[in-house]
Amino acid sequence: MKITVLSGGVGGARFLRGLREHVRSAIPGAELTAVVNTGDDMWLTGLRIAPDLDSIMYTLAGENDEARGWGRVGETERVSGELRAYGVGWPWFTLGDLDIGTHITRSHLLREGQPLSAVTERIASRWPLGVRLIPATDDEVETFVTVEGGELHFQEWWTRHRAAVPALGFVQRGVEASAPAPGVLEAIASADVVLIAPSNPVVSIGTILGIPGIRDAVATTDARVVGVSPVIAGAVVRGMADACLTAIGVETSAEAVGLHYGSRASGGILDAWLVDSSDAASVVALADAGIAARAVPLWMRDPATSAQLAADALASAR
Template identity: 40%
Template sequence: MSGAVTRKVTLLAGGVGGAKIAEGLAALPDVALSVIGNIADDDDFHGLWVSPDIDTLTYSLADVIDRNQGWGVADEGHRALDTLARLGADTWMSLGDRDFGLHIYRTMRRRRGDRPSLIARDTARAFGIKAEILLPTDDTVQTRVRTDAGWLSFQEYFVRERCAPEVRELAFHGLEQARPAPEALAALAAADLIVIAPSNPLVSIAPILGVPGITEALRQSPAQKIAVSPFIAGKVVKGPADRMMTALGERADAVGVAQRYSGLAGRLVIDHADAALADSIRAQGMTPACSAILMQSLEDKTRLAREILDLAFAGVPAEAGA
């Protein structure tokens, strides 16, 4: 890639789907990647602060992720969890032994008063990650899910209840009071391209955009802005986004995604299976672009990442993104 211009790309991402496109972008030699990850899934387990989406991004970009389940560390044991269970602790949140090490480190530094953004930065560097993993805020924001049985934390809904209860309402505790992390604002302002990952629009992307100042910074950024749909023919590859959006009265397809992101991104990358929705997407003020968006291999991830980059900068002189 001699002579290629490096593009600054800022990705807004949740866990599994976000991590896949992050891997693809990070693999491109002409991309300097920053990822603003979701922290609204964070919670306390066994006295330790666990940040599932940030950890999935970290483990994926470090290539130590458990590829079979899409989260956690490969070659993992659960002896610590076994001991906790023997002692009578509630262990429905599956945390592996190596995973515990990161949670211990994060909690230790948080108690010391270190900024969560710096902890995430130092963790990424220790794992040999070249991309910047950023937090939208250093304040605590937590997703709550109202079901017929009452309010649940996101992990109670997602892991303990396996997304079975019907979602009646979502709330993000602490969101209105949160202050944007300066690193996140800087990454949005400096970006040549901002990508909204194929993550759950309701519980992965919305809490990032909802941090006061983040949406404004995205809108004011001169960067190209492209979103990737998490839907293929009205279904998601993983997670409850389709059921959630339907339950909350939104369209659970690429048009519903366009309705969410209209005014935030100019283009929406959709799967070939959703080509018939192109006119409806245009009616929402977004320009659709069809691709094969299912990412099953690193080749799939890098191909899609390259297509997004080409889509953003087709006909743009190299100097414009320098």
């Protein structure tokens, strides 16, 4: 069985970890591929930072700092302290020393001329992840946030301002000229199931789908496409995705996000949509829109609940 997941960072990482654990026991031999958002990526102090790829890699490797939700466990931050002392980089964007090792490796290989997909494969081979990671594109596509008076890089808006500056819209610079990374379209076309992780619908999944060719691949695959809501009872599970949804005129609700993605029968990307048990009242409206919705527990509190959510997603595909 081939399962392809479109994923952003922390929520997607936890979902992928649960999916891996479920298939190991229930579907031996299943092939898991994650197509990962790169719209949060950036160059900083001469290093190419790829937050979503790294969050997923560290989580699957068992190296993620579970308390913070990002970065490596057991980190020190001496290098970031030195950079601040020299007045280099962004003082509010702290990188751990172990994490910097990943960024140096990535930047070195990119400067050698290797594409991001090949670099990611090499870096990820350090650990037995059980999931193939493919960046959505090898091209540099970076997200900027339109605010009153100009634009901010997404990381400045998200990390420094915590999305408190009202966003008027989002611009993925370079997306029109970008192309899916090698293996992306094949992973979607050949999949038995395509899953949309509970990641930010606007700047994570939305950026992936904005790369020319990927939305069409999802819309036309023979696989069933099942999404998992990142919103529970009118609140985002993690981060500030509600600010992103507000900026594009979408209500922060499981029903509204499902309708935003839309039914494949009506030009959207979903066959089925999982909402939390607390949002069971939305199932009828989603069904009326052509989306086979199902209400199940969505909170990924531990490996067991994450694995059960993955099992429910695959059951919805069947």
